[in-house]
Amino acid sequence: MSTAENYLTHSSGIRSWLLTRDHKRIGILYLISIMSSFFLGGISALLIRTELLTPNHALMSPEAYNKMFTLHGAVMIFLFVIPGVPATLGNFFLPIMLGAKDVAFPRLNLASWYLYVFGALFALASIVMGGVDTGWTFYTPYSVITNTSVVALTAGAFILGFSSILTGINFVVTIHKLRPDWMTWFKMPLFLWSLYATAIIQILATPVLGITLLLLILERTLGIGIFNPALGGDPVLYQHFFWFYSHPAVYIMILPAMGIMSELVSTFSHRTIFGYRFIAYSSIAIAVISFLVWGHHMFVSGQSNLADLIFSFLTFLVAIPSGIKVFNWLATMYKGSITLEAPMLYALSFLFLFGIGGLTGLFLGALSTDVHLHDTYFVVAHFHYVMFGGTVIAFLGGLHYWWPKMFGRMYSEKWARIAAVVIFIGFNLTFFAQFIMGSKGMPRRYASYPARFQPYHDVSTIGSYVLSIGFVIMAVYLIHSLFRGRRAPANPWGGTTLEWKCGSPPPHDNFAETPGPCEPYDFRGIVYDPAIGGYVDTARARS
Amino acid sequence: MSDHSSNPIVGHVMPLKTLVMIWGALLVLTIVTVSATHLDLPRIAIWVALGIATVKATLVALYFMHLRYERPFHAIIFVMAVIFVLLFVGIALTDTQAYQPDLIPGYAPGMGAR
Amino acid sequence: MAVTEAEVRERREGYESSRLGMWIFLATEILLFGGLFCAYAVYRSNHPEIFVYAHRFLSKTLGGINTIVLICSSFTMAWAVRAAQLGERRRLVALLAITIFCGLCFLGIKGIEYQQKWRHGLLWGERYHPVEHEKNGAAGTPAAIQMPPVSSDPNRSFLPLAAEGPRGLAPESSKPAPGGADAEPVPKNVQTFFGIYFAMTGLHAVHVIAGMILIGVMLVRAIRREFSPTDFTPVDNVGLYWHLVDVIWIYLFPFLYLIR
Numbered sequence: 001m002s003t004a005e006n007y008l009t010h011s012s013g014i015r016s017w018l019l020t021r022d023h024k025r026i027g028i029l030y031l032i033s034i035m036s037s038f039f040l041g042g043i044s045a046l047l048i049r050t051e052l053l054t055p056n057h058a059l060m061s062p063e064a065y066n067k068m069f070t071l072h073g074a075v076m077i078f079l080f081v082i083p084g085v086p087a088t089l090g091n092f093f094l095p096i097m098l099g100a101k102d103v104a105f106p107r108l109n110l111a112s113w114y115l116y117v118f119g120a121l122f123a124l125a126s127i128v129m130g131g132v133d134t135g136w137t138f139y140t141p142y143s144v145i146t147n148t149s150v151v152a153l154t155a156g157a158f159i160l161g162f163s164s165i166l167t168g169i170n171f172v173v174t175i176h177k178l179r180p181d182w183m184t185w186f187k188m189p190l191f192l193w194s195l196y197a198t199a200i201i202q203i204l205a206t207p208v209l210g211i212t213l214l215l216l217i218l219e220r221t222l223g224i225g226i227f228n229p230a231l232g233g234d235p236v237l238y239q240h241f242f243w244f245y246s247h248p249a250v251y252i253m254i255l256p257a258m259g260i261m262s263e264l265v266s267t268f269s270h271r272t273i274f275g276y277r278f279i280a281y282s283s284i285a286i287a288v289i290s291f292l293v294w295g296h297h298m299f300v301s302g303q304s305n306l307a308d309l310i311f312s313f314l315t316f317l318v319a320i321p322s323g324i325k326v327f328n329w330l331a332t333m334y335k336g337s338i339t340l341e342a343p344m345l346y347a348l349s350f351l352f353l354f355g356i357g358g359l360t361g362l363f364l365g366a367l368s369t370d371v372h373l374h375d376t377y378f379v380v381a382h383f384h385y386v387m388f389g390g391t392v393i394a395f396l397g398g399l400h401y402w403w404p405k406m407f408g409r410m411y412s413e414k415w416a417r418i419a420a421v422v423i424f425i426g427f428n429l430t431f432f433a434q435f436i437m438g439s440k441g442m443p444r445r446y447a448s449y450p451a452r453f454q455p456y457h458d459v460s461t462i463g464s465y466v467l468s469i470g471f472v473i474m475a476v477y478l479i480h481s482l483f484r485g486r487r488a489p490a491n492p493w494g495g496t497t498l499e500w501k502c503g504s505p506p507p508h509d510n511f512a513e514t515p516g517p518c519e520p521y522d523f524r525g526i527v528y529d530p531a532i533g534g535y536v537d538t539a540r541a542r543s
Numbered sequence: 544m545s546d547h548s549s550n551p552i553v554g555h556v557m558p559l560k561t562l563v564m565i566w567g568a569l570l571v572l573t574i575v576t577v578s579a580t581h582l583d584l585p586r587i588a589i590w591v592a593l594g595i596a597t598v599k600a601t602l603v604a605l606y607f608m609h610l611r612y613e614r615p616f617h618a619i620i621f622v623m624a625v626i627f628v629l630l631f632v633g634i635a636l637t638d639t640q641a642y643q644p645d646l647i648p649g650y651a652p653g654m655g656a657r
Numbered sequence: 658m659a660v661t662e663a664e665v666r667e668r669r670e671g672y673e674s675s676r677l678g679m680w681i682f683l684a685t686e687i688l689l690f691g692g693l694f695c696a697y698a699v700y701r702s703n704h705p706e707i708f709v710y711a712h713r714f715l716s717k718t719l720g721g722i723n724t725i726v727l728i729c730s731s732f733t734m735a736w737a738v739r740a741a742q743l744g745e746r747r748r749l750v751a752l753l754a755i756t757i758f759c760g761l762c763f764l765g766i767k768g769i770e771y772q773q774k775w776r777h778g779l780l781w782g783e784r785y786h787p788v789e790h791e792k793n794g795a796a797g798t799p800a801a802i803q804m805p806p807v808s809s810d811p812n813r814s815f816l817p818l819a820a821e822g823p824r825g826l827a828p829e830s831s832k833p834a835p836g837g838a839d840a841e842p843v844p845k846n847v848q849t850f851f852g853i854y855f856a857m858t859g860l861h862a863v864h865v866i867a868g869m870i871l872i873g874v875m876l877v878r879a880i881r882r883e884f885s886p887t888d889f890t891p892v893d894n895v896g897l898y899w900h901l902v903d904v905i906w907i908y909l910f911p912f913l914y915l916i917r
Binding site for chain 2: 677911915
């Protein structure tokens, strides 16, 4: 079965990996890099939470604390969540789901990875040079005058932006040009719709981050003065520049996760997705509307009342397509034959956690409540619920879903379920307490706090330790599966999209010949065959 | 130069005569733009300049960049990028203009000493 | 060296893919410069007096020449693409060389302009130290404009601190009377204009240099006979990039040089 030649065994040696043009190997390279970044960001999170166990000095000075939360934010956002799903699972599965051999520009794909590594090195350099203390948002004027290594970190983010743009270009051209003739737009899996919408945002928004960081670098190195009020500049303009990218960026984070959700929910309900077109259109709608709401990060920054009103109103609008997706997933599950393997547990977690995260976003989008909640832990909890409880949870679900396909091995289902539950519990402990203390006034980015907040901080910190235990368990059984896991069949879960038609792991060229027409999410005829421990497609003739 | 030059890959090849005419038009429009500054049009000067520049840019895009003879999708990409720039500029302008009365000139606490 | 039907089809697909990719990349460049145009628009609309006052230090003549140079280079580039598509190798090489030459002219004139600014202390942000200049100063500076009565205070670079006391909500200096340079007060924060000027033209110049390097690579490849009517995609795409550089300058010129 998977002792057949596949992309892993196709060629060996470090050069065959570092100079590969195979999208699958590039996806694995990204996976290793991104999990390393997640580890770095996670360690900084644990250090932050440990420091906050007590309002007094525990591990670090307040200056070091500022550097720690900047590191955590910058690494998690620029090095983990934004590249996250598209660079790993997207790179691996986009061409396969299209029945293609590779992406449109394989060498550009490899260049994207090298740019990622290069950008990461700059970020590491900024740590070695002492760390940055401005927060990941680099607000002027402080970021202009602080004597920390801002230039190194922003240069790294600039380079990472290029990596993101090139990936976006590659995906758009691949989806336009490399589809087989029979795969019309509405026969594509929804994961690809989400990657397309994500690519649109990557292409249009990231350059504005580029110019913002470039101007900040020029401001620090040459004193160009555009954002410096002492030189006639406008610091609120910096925020406009910054958030014009950074708001759409959060949709870069969530859209692919939502794409994964469509795959997971339909496969594990063994039922066709409800409202395919609505989900597809809502992805594009989210991409477009995401560009209209950036000012909701600036309600108390000095922005005009007029802009406040416009942005608050539009923010309510952007919630609608997300809501449509959630209802469609629920409708998919209704009267389905739901099985609760680990990927489905993550999908269910997503529904609950993203639901809370999305709802609290509305509380923040309303002007009057935001005045009280801005820069409190309520905001911190909100974005962790959507970015972590949404994107990361869906990413983990996708990782487990596609793990057998990528590596040809099954992991331990028992331990996977345990880890999923531990992570769910740990996550809620960590972040729900933050909602409460935020609404009671605990500010964010503070190393110390009044004693009345200590119980909440302690619950939150304990939750973070529980979370990390869940991740440790996950790392152990996943790595173990690579060596000792049961060999995976081609279709362990009963999926209907094209990646389940090739072997596990896929051969170097993905398919011997372009697969014939097939409808995604058509579960008729997909039956379990105990002899191979996986599903087979009895309905259609295979090519 | 034959007007019916073609190429097996791209089909239509830009006729030289067209390229020369567009070149001439661009030069003329440049002269017009510079001359227009001698007219005293205080309020609409920027819009006149913008308008002429847009005409020039459109000529470059349609003919030099071959956009007129390519798939419409390429033009859509180009136009969408411009629309998003206008969106950004528009809202930033609206907001900055609206908060100008709130600014205190010369007020930059802590910024003077570096 | 005949190319088969199947190969032509494959090359056409490859051409279309990379063309689409190139257009999307151009969209990102438009957004990149769009940010700078936004900064320009914001500062100009809120402080028009700065722009009216400061733009006169730019030479319309040099800027105009540069515009014409770039337009000519765009023409030769478009013609070069046509030559590549028709297999006219010698013409292609000549036209690419002329395009690079035009680019060099552009950079040369830009260099002269920058050097003038440097000499007159007309730089950005903290480095704005305008100096008195003689009548026979840099070419292109309108003789009618006297240097404004700038104090030769060596501390001019340090902006007054808040200790000076906020002036309340008083509006900025009044607009200068049209046509009369002598009596007009110097607006505050003139360095903002130069900050934007150098950021925009500087980034543009970086793109011109990058474009020239790419065209240089095309030139070398063309000399080496690497292009043919079925294999010219890189020339076409580099051409697109160069035209975009021209389009950006088409907007920069009136916005920065021709304000009044």
